[in-house]
Amino acid sequence: MSKIATDFGIHDALKALGIKDVNEGTSTGSNHFSSGDIISSYSPVDGSLIAKVKTTTKEDYEKVMSTATTTFKEWRTKPAPLRGEIVRQFGDKLRELKEPLGKLVSYEMGKSYQEGLGEVQEMIDICDFAVGLSRQLHGLTMHSERPGHRMYEQYHSLGVVGIISAFNFPVAVWAWNTALAWICGDVCVWKPSEKTPLCGIACQNIAAAVMKANNLPEGISCLINGDYKIGELMTHDKRIPLVSATGSIRMGKIVAQAVAARLGKSLLELGGNNAIIVTPDADLKMTVIGAVFGAVGTAGQRCTSTRRLIIHESMYYKVKEAVVAAYKQLRIGNPLDENNHVGPLIDTDAVAQYKMALEKVVKEGGKLIVEGGVLDGAGYESGCYVKPAIAEAKNDFEIVQHETFAPVLYLLKYSGDVENAIAIQNGVVQGLSSAIMTNNLREAEHFLSAWGSDCGIANVNIGTSGAEIGGAFGGEKETGGGRESGSDAWKVYMRRQTNTINYTTELPLAQGIKFDL
Numbered sequence: 001m002s003k004i005a006t007d008f009g010i011h012d013a014l015k016a017l018g019i020k021d022v023n024e025g026t027s028t029g030s031n032h033f034s035s036g037d038i039i040s041s042y043s044p045v046d047g048s049l050i051a052k053v054k055t056t057t058k059e060d061y062e063k064v065m066s067t068a069t070t071t072f073k074e075w076r077t078k079p080a081p082l083r084g085e086i087v088r089q090f091g092d093k094l095r096e097l098k099e100p101l102g103k104l105v106s107y108e109m110g111k112s113y114q115e116g117l118g119e120v121q122e123m124i125d126i127c128d129f130a131v132g133l134s135r136q137l138h139g140l141t142m143h144s145e146r147p148g149h150r151m152y153e154q155y156h157s158l159g160v161v162g163i164i165s166a167f168n169f170p171v172a173v174w175a176w177n178t179a180l181a182w183i184c185g186d187v188c189v190w191k192p193s194e195k196t197p198l199c200g201i202a203c204q205n206i207a208a209a210v211m212k213a214n215n216l217p218e219g220i221s222c223l224i225n226g227d228y229k230i231g232e233l234m235t236h237d238k239r240i241p242l243v244s245a246t247g248s249i250r251m252g253k254i255v256a257q258a259v260a261a262r263l264g265k266s267l268l269e270l271g272g273n274n275a276i277i278v279t280p281d282a283d284l285k286m287t288v289i290g291a292v293f294g295a296v297g298t299a300g301q302r303c304t305s306t307r308r309l310i311i312h313e314s315m316y317y318k319v320k321e322a323v324v325a326a327y328k329q330l331r332i333g334n335p336l337d338e339n340n341h342v343g344p345l346i347d348t349d350a351v352a353q354y355k356m357a358l359e360k361v362v363k364e365g366g367k368l369i370v371e372g373g374v375l376d377g378a379g380y381e382s383g384c385y386v387k388p389a390i391a392e393a394k395n396d397f398e399i400v401q402h403e404t405f406a407p408v409l410y411l412l413k414y415s416g417d418v419e420n421a422i423a424i425q426n427g428v429v430q431g432l433s434s435a436i437m438t439n440n441l442r443e444a445e446h447f448l449s450a451w452g453s454d455c456g457i458a459n460v461n462i463g464t465s466g467a468e469i470g471g472a473f474g475g476e477k478e479t480g481g482g483r484e485s486g487s488d489a490w491k492v493y494m495r496r497q498t499n500t501i502n503y504t505t506e507l508p509l510a511q512g513i514k515f516d517l
């Protein structure tokens, strides 16, 4: 174990979460069976090997699916509030293990410990939300056009929900899906990112302990591990009516086509290219905080990270100076150390993408005003630490149109009315998160109107990054159109049925059609 791991209590955290040197990456609950190749999980924090995980083979996958489909038939018969009670206990277990799990998230993924804790808090929050929801899975009643008839709709459990998640939210995205799916009476099979397999094992251990304590059968929570090939087993599997996939647009296009080819449902949470519009009426201090946290938080590896600042020409110089000055204060280093603001990127491939973006923006005519660069030497041995960079650019540059998953912020200038800024903001293929900084009511309402931001999330005087679980989360256009978490996102995990009951002795047809025998 490395010095950082010892100094920051990683060993104890792994122990508390049941992580061993070599872990089974296939599990239906208490039963573990993996016979595939081994994935080694290295920390981007210091480059050390944390532990190994055995991957899922096709045969292992069949065992998982057989258990999941059998258990679904039992789980769906439990009353929804009882399922909610299990989710409540799961939330309590997360409260108990918040620190070790937050630490593992930080060490395996590289985000700050505070953000790791925040991610576990999101899991707890969605559990609380789901518990309340378990008593509110309601449909509507409608008035029938036929006399003596009653019409209503109800929501039934869907089946096995497949979850494919990205490395950057290695635990929360699973919980957003699974807490809702469980109260809806579904069972879940989860394939976490191959870059963060230990987070998956830790979560599965926690869920399995809760199920076991309640004498519930295996198969309510299932884990499979491996790369895209294991994910493909799910996308092509007719036994999985819903695949919830979080990741890049490239991945989403493949997953959507595979699931659609068998007429399954997919819930897609894909890449963003998020912008903050800064109008002449913006509060400068709030703008700088929102923009800097949005651009460098999680080292620019959030789907909601701020990638573009669209600044009115009258404010341009002032905002640029203030943001550049703020970047000078940033401390980059070990994310477990609370003195640092920016941790590492996930791996050296991500570093290569970052370097390519900086070269490309210059080649396309942009100007680096905070140069960036890869850090080396003591504390940066993993090769994954980079300096957040800022470039002056144009929205139609190819690189600006593309989501680079790293701390690179593009400054774009607009003139005239807010409509011009909104046109720039909407002028990308992605549609996840957007924000406007203004104290002008007209501009704010314009931004929020039907002819304003085209994103799934539109904020006023808040940055683009992060969201509360109470609202539905997701984006439009190539971000995939899916919605998870709050509001009525639960409906995607259920099947809707319309029921019409005739309590007369006649059989009238709808639309007044006569069919006399």
Ligand code: NAD
Residues within 6 Å of the ligand: 164, 165, 166, 167, 168, 169, 191, 192, 193, 194, 226, 227, 228, 229, 230, 231, 232, 235, 246, 247, 248, 249, 250, 251, 252, 254, 255, 268, 269, 270, 271, 272, 302, 303, 304, 403, 405, 432, 474, 475, 479
């Ligand atoms: P990625 O697309 O490389 O991988 C995501 C997951 O998809 C992994 O588990 C991977 O194994 C799996 N996968 C890849 N190809 C597959 C295929 N053909 N079939 C089935 N599964 C497949 O993404 P990443 O690098 O892990 O994460 C970063 C991306 O995720 C960014 O684009 C980010 O914006 C996006 N993201 C979006 C949201 C959101 O809610 N919109 C949240 C987090 C991350």
